[in-house]
Amino acid sequence: MTFKKVYSLGLIFLLGILLVVTFMNFNQNNFNNNYDLSEYYINQGVQDTKSINLVTAILFDYRGFDTLGEATVIFIAALIISLLTKRSTSSLVYNNFSPLVYQNISFIVPFLYIFGFYLIFYGHLSPGGGFAGGVVIATIFVLLTITFGVRRTREEDVLRAKSLLENLGMAGFVIIGLLGMVSGYNFLANGQAGFYLGEAGKLISAGTIPWLNLMTGIKVGASLSIIFNCLVREVE
Amino acid sequence: MLAVQIVIAILFILGIYTILNRKNVIKIIMGINIMEASLILFLIQLSYKDGGTAPILDKEYELIVDPLPQALALTAIVIGASTTAVMLFLAIKLYKEYGTLDISEIRRLRG
Amino acid sequence: MNEMIWLIIGPLLIAFSLLAINLYLKKIYNWIIISSSILTFILSCSLFRKVLIKPLAYSLGSWEMTKGINLVADPLAGILIVTVALLNLLIIIYSLAYIEKNISKYYTLLFVLTAALNGMILTGDLFNLFVCVEIVSIVSYALVAFRRNHKAYEASFKYIIIGTVGGFFVLLAIILTYHQTGTLNLAQLVVRSSDISKVVKSGIISLFLIGFGSKFALVPLHTWLPDAHPAAPASISALLSGIVIKGYLYAWLRTLLILSNPSEIIASNLNLILIYSGVITLLVGHFLAYQQQSLKRLLAYSSISQIGYIMIGIGTLTKQGMSGGIFHIINHALVKSALFLAAGIFSEKIKAKKIKSLVGIGYKTPLVALGFTIAAITLIGLPPFNIFISKWLIALAAIKAGFIIPAGAILLGSILALSYYLKVIKAIYTKKKENYKIININWRLKIPVITLTSLCLIIGLAPNILLPKLGQAVRYLLKSKEYYQILFTG
Numbered sequence: 001m002t003f004k005k006v007y008s009l010g011l012i013f014l015l016g017i018l019l020v021v022t023f024m025n026f027n028q029n030n031f032n033n034n035y036d037l038s039e040y041y042i043n044q045g046v047q048d049t050k051s052i053n054l055v056t057a058i059l060f061d062y063r064g065f066d067t068l069g070e071a072t073v074i075f076i077a078a079l080i081i082s083l084l085t086k087r088s089t090s091s092l093v094y095n096n097f098s099p100l101v102y103q104n105i106s107f108i109v110p111f112l113y114i115f116g117f118y119l120i121f122y123g124h125l126s127p128g129g130g131f132a133g134g135v136v137i138a139t140i141f142v143l144l145t146i147t148f149g150v151r152r153t154r155e156e157d158v159l160r161a162k163s164l165l166e167n168l169g170m171a172g173f174v175i176i177g178l179l180g181m182v183s184g185y186n187f188l189a190n191g192q193a194g195f196y197l198g199e200a201g202k203l204i205s206a207g208t209i210p211w212l213n214l215m216t217g218i219k220v221g222a223s224l225s226i227i228f229n230c231l232v233r234e235v236e
Numbered sequence: 237m238l239a240v241q242i243v244i245a246i247l248f249i250l251g252i253y254t255i256l257n258r259k260n261v262i263k264i265i266m267g268i269n270i271m272e273a274s275l276i277l278f279l280i281q282l283s284y285k286d287g288g289t290a291p292i293l294d295k296e297y298e299l300i301v302d303p304l305p306q307a308l309a310l311t312a313i314v315i316g317a318s319t320t321a322v323m324l325f326l327a328i329k330l331y332k333e334y335g336t337l338d339i340s341e342i343r344r345l346r347g
Numbered sequence: 348m349n350e351m352i353w354l355i356i357g358p359l360l361i362a363f364s365l366l367a368i369n370l371y372l373k374k375i376y377n378w379i380i381i382s383s384s385i386l387t388f389i390l391s392c393s394l395f396r397k398v399l400i401k402p403l404a405y406s407l408g409s410w411e412m413t414k415g416i417n418l419v420a421d422p423l424a425g426i427l428i429v430t431v432a433l434l435n436l437l438i439i440i441y442s443l444a445y446i447e448k449n450i451s452k453y454y455t456l457l458f459v460l461t462a463a464l465n466g467m468i469l470t471g472d473l474f475n476l477f478v479c480v481e482i483v484s485i486v487s488y489a490l491v492a493f494r495r496n497h498k499a500y501e502a503s504f505k506y507i508i509i510g511t512v513g514g515f516f517v518l519l520a521i522i523l524t525y526h527q528t529g530t531l532n533l534a535q536l537v538v539r540s541s542d543i544s545k546v547v548k549s550g551i552i553s554l555f556l557i558g559f560g561s562k563f564a565l566v567p568l569h570t571w572l573p574d575a576h577p578a579a580p581a582s583i584s585a586l587l588s589g590i591v592i593k594g595y596l597y598a599w600l601r602t603l604l605i606l607s608n609p610s611e612i613i614a615s616n617l618n619l620i621l622i623y624s625g626v627i628t629l630l631v632g633h634f635l636a637y638q639q640q641s642l643k644r645l646l647a648y649s650s651i652s653q654i655g656y657i658m659i660g661i662g663t664l665t666k667q668g669m670s671g672g673i674f675h676i677i678n679h680a681l682v683k684s685a686l687f688l689a690a691g692i693f694s695e696k697i698k699a700k701k702i703k704s705l706v707g708i709g710y711k712t713p714l715v716a717l718g719f720t721i722a723a724i725t726l727i728g729l730p731p732f733n734i735f736i737s738k739w740l741i742a743l744a745a746i747k748a749g750f751i752i753p754a755g756a757i758l759l760g761s762i763l764a765l766s767y768y769l770k771v772i773k774a775i776y777t778k779k780k781e782n783y784k785i786i787n788i789n790w791r792l793k794i795p796v797i798t799l800t801s802l803c804l805i806i807g808l809a810p811n812i813l814l815p816k817l818g819q820a821v822r823y824l825l826k827s828k829e830y831y832q833i834l835f836t837g
Contacts, residue, residue: 008256012249019245022523022550023238035529038302040414045303046293054291054303055310063307065407065416069466069478070314072359073485076459077318080489081325083452126292131314163366171363174356185409187352192409201294227321234328248519255512264508271515278522305525308474312518315481319511322488326504333497342501 049190050197051124051206059129060209064188067212068173071219075170078223082159085230097147105147112140120217124206130213134220141225145232159229162222169219176208176215240281247274261327261337265320272316279309350394351405351418354428354465358387362458369451377443380454384436387461391432395425399816402823402833404471412834413532419471419833423673423820426813427468427597430680434590435461437795441688442582444791445695453493460486460586464594471834473521473531476598480517484510484562487591490583491575502578506571509561513568516558520551524606527551533605534834537827540606549615552606556620559599563592564651565658566628572651573635577643581691584643585684588650593676596654600661604824609664621662622745626756629655633763640701642690645767646683649726652760653679659757660741663748669824670817671740677813678733678806682725685799689719692792702774709776710783716775718796723768725803728761732807 041054041062051057059067116136123129180189190207191197198205247270254267283302291303327337334342361383368376397403398420405418420428439457446453463482470476488510492503525531527547528539540548561568572592576584603612612618632652639645653675660672692715693699693708709716725732738757745754806813823830 005257008253012253012256015252016245016249018550018553019248020242022547023241023245025544025546025550026241026527035302037413037530038304041303042291042300052293054293054300055306058303058307059310061408062410062415063474066307066311066475066478068359069463069475069482070311072459072463072482073315073318073478075363076456076482076485076489077321079452079455080322080485080492083449083489084325084329084492084495125294127290131310160370164370167363167366171360174360174363177356180409181352186349186406187356188407189409231325231328234325248515252512255508261504268508268511268515271512275515275518275522278519282522282526305522308522308525311474311478315478315514319481319485319507319514322485323504323507323511326492326500326507329500330497330504333500342504 046200049124049206049209050200051209052200053124053126053129056124056129056209056213057206060124060212061188061190061206064177064190064212067216068177068188071170071173071216074220074223075166078166078226081227081230082163085234101147105143109140109144112136112143116140116217116221120213121203121210123213124209125201125203130216131220133213134217135224137217137221138224138228141221142228145228150229150232155229155233159226162226162229166219166222166226169215169217169222172215173212173219176211179208237281240277244274244278244281247271247277259338259340261330261339261342264339265323265327268323269316269320272312276309276312279305279312349405350390350397351403351420351469352407354387354390354394354432355418355462355469357383357390358458358462358465362455362462365451365455365458380439381443383458384432384439384461388429388432388436391425391428394420395422395429398422398425399819404834413530413535416475417471417532417534417834418469419533419830420469421820421823421830421833422816423597423824424468426673426677426816426820427594428465430677431461431464431468431590431594434586434680434684437684437798438582438586438688440791441585441691441795444789445582445691446580449493456486456489456493457586460490460591464590467594467598471533473524473533473536473602475531476602477514477518477521480562480595480598481514483591483594484514487575487587490587491579493580493583494578498574499578502571502574506575509568509571513558513561516554516561518558520554520558523547523551523554532834533601534831536605537831543606545615548607549617552603552617555599555602555606559595559602560624563595563599564628564654565624566631566651566655569628569631569651573644573647576647576650576687577641581643581687581694584647584691585687588647588687589680589684592650592654593680596657596676600824605827605830608827609825612664618662618664622659622750622753625655625658625662626753627655628652628658629756629760633760633767637763637767639767640703642693642700642702642705642771643687645702645771646686646690649764650679650683652764653683653726655760656738656741656757659745659750659753660737662753663741663744663750664825665744665748666818666821666825667740668744668748669821670814671737671744673820674740674810674813674817675734675737678737678803679726681799681802681806682722682734685718685722685796685803686726688792688796688799689715689722692788692796693719696786696788702771705771705774706777707779707783708774710778711786712788713785714793715788715796718800720772720775721800722796722803723772725800725807727764727768730807731804733803733810734807736807736810 045054045057049057049061116133119128120133177188180193183193185193195207197207251267251271283305288299288301402421407416467479488507492499527543564572629652636648657672660668728735728738742754742757
């Protein structure tokens with residue numbers, strides 16, 4: 001037992017006591033009757049936003065600003081990774097799979113696109129939304145890269161296009177938020193600013209929420225595929 | 237409820253133990269992810285109600301779980317995932333610079 | 348025109364369009380950067396003028412105050428916003444001449460950093476605070492690794508591990524708060540925090556202290572800072588030391604005083620923890636700074652010690668100590684940025700990174716060396732400069748509140764600072780050869796250093812421009828009921 005080990009064990013022990021004492025002393029009475037905010041969301045959420053998926057309603061309407069921040073975090077992560085990746089290398093990477101794999105992947109890709117955009121556009125009606133849909137779209141690029149390899153000569157252009165798309169998604173999110181200000185209300189205003197809310201449960205409803213979902217989807221898809229491309233380039 | 241909270245506390249502390257006592261960079265990153273998982277478990281426990289359904293109000297329902305912690309959990313997951321991506325990338329870079337993933341050999345900076 | 352929201356989304360929009368501007372409008376690239384940061388500065392000044400008259404609230408998405416996220420600006424937030432915008436402007440001017448590689452990504456990161464700092468200072472929602480803190484952190488990790496050498500990677504990795512763990516502590520505390528009160532709105536928390544039982548509340552407060560403490564380098568959690576700040580480019584070190592760690596400190600202070608009020612803190616003896624952790628931070632920072640050979644590492648350790656002074660000022664929980672602490676935040680932001688920017692000129696143009704190699708630099712770059720000297724003298728705490736006043740206020744408040752040892756530690760710290768900064772100044776003005784050639788330095792590099800040092804002198808000679816406003820700012824911190832009224836009764 002070195003000094004360092006004793007020190008770290010002591011720290012962990014103290015922290016454990018802190019957490020357990022905190023957890024044991026919860027005021028259990030509060031637990032049931034103090035949640036008026038979530039009660040409000042459950043009772044009024046659909047009426048306010050016309051989005052029957054309450055999590056989406058909270059993410060993109062009540063707390064849309066958080067979502068902007070969280071999209072910014074992914075944006076920055078992709079930016080760091082593309083900043084630190086080395087440039088150049090002009091080799092051609094091929095993987096040799098059986099023809100079955102190539103055929104199957106080519107067959108799957110359109111369906112994956114449909115699935116991704118389904119998740120994005122039905123984000124306010126069913127589980128899913130911009131983040132999940134964006135991840136599905138990013139998997140297309142991952143699959144294509146793994147099966148068909150990387151063509152170095154075009155990769156710079158592809159990366160730049162993806163970065164532009166990513167920036168477009170982020171800027172689009174902010175601009176949709178600005179629409180609320182243009183119509184005389186606050187940033188990210190939706191129902192209050194008089195955008196067409198429609199009927200709850202229909203595809204075209206919930207005002208700006210599907211559009212924000214779309215922007216987030218584009219952004220997440222582009223960012224994750226940038227991250228993947230850079231990691232591949234780095235690992236070789 | 238208390239049992240779940242004890243599990244959360246154990247996971248959180250397990251994560252910190254891993255970070256403090258492991259030498260391998262990848263294992264340290266795993267420790268951070270264990271901590272994150274414990275927090276997300278906490279958020280889910282917070283929204284849980286006995287017999288509640290998912291907060292999508294498209295059919296008959298009696299009790300809905302609290303949707304706010306779920307939204308917070310989504311945000312926390314995204315932030316955690318981005319940070320993990322950056323950490324893993326830095327781990328690759330460190331491996332290339334030093335040829336090892338042992339944190340005690342990587343420490344060249346003083347202090 | 349609402350300044351609050353534009354201060355956040357303006358820089359964000361610029362950041363997201365910089366890539367396209369770099370590709371298609373390269374000729375006006377620099378002009379766009381400069382003009383947008385000037386615009387941000389003007390906006391922040393106008394916001395400051397407004398909040399001095401009446402604090403403002405802004406509801407994002409036009410929801411009722413309790414349902415969505417709000418932005419709240421009180422005089423304290425106004426002062427910090429102006430500091431952020433001023434430093435951002437000066438550092439962008441400096442960077443135009445200093446940064447040569449990856450320009451577009453650098454400015455993107457810088458603008459996102461400004462937006463997130465503004466968000467962190469203005470937000471009125473606990474979870475949104477966490478999101479903003481995480482954006483600031485992830486941008487800081489990126490900027491620390493910006494140099495792309497092994498030192499930068501190592502420092503950034505250290506920073507990211509400690510910073511992420513700290514972030515999770517903050518998140519745990521936020522979840523606990525929501526669990527106990529059912530709300531995330533800071534103003535509503537002022538009222539509902541009385542529901543939290545005493546033990547749980549002290550647990551939450553200590554989790555916040557550990558979490559934010561690891562981000563603003565409280566002493567047992569400071570180990571990342573002396574690696575991270577020197578590894579970054581000088582302009583970034585100035586931002587990180589000057590304003591980023593102060594932003595975390597502000598966020599922590601706000602949550603602390605929202606969750607409990609001063610009398611409660613004193614009753615539970617928490618103020619002793621604050622003050623003595625401040626004393627330890629101060630002494631450890633100064634002693635370690637004393638041993639350093641590298642100039643930037645010395646400055647980084649000195650930043651840690653300055654956090655100690657601020658903690659002592661806050662820990663007294665009196666109006667005088669608090670306003671002294673906040674005054675020190677602003678003063679230190681100005682001074683430490685000036686020092687780091689000057690050190691950046693030394694290391695970039697003259698290749699002098701160690702203190703030993705600074706010999707004779709005062710004759711090669713007279714103006715910058717003079718700026719460095721003045722800033723160093725300011726940081727030691729000699730009169731007629733601004734830091735003397737804030738240190739004096741903090742020490743007086745500590746004595747008044749009955750803490751003699753911390754006041755003594757402030758004096759001891761100043762003596763230690765005197766000894767190691769004199770070592771540097773002596774090296775700068777030592778003459779080895781007879782004729783030194785004056786090195787030509789770009790005016791863009793010089794202007795920020797000169798502006799910052801002259802600001803120190805101006806504030807030091809006329810502290811009354813700022814001090815009454817600080818008293819006003821502290822009011823909303825110490826009486827959290829008034830913070831509540833900003834949102835709910837107008």
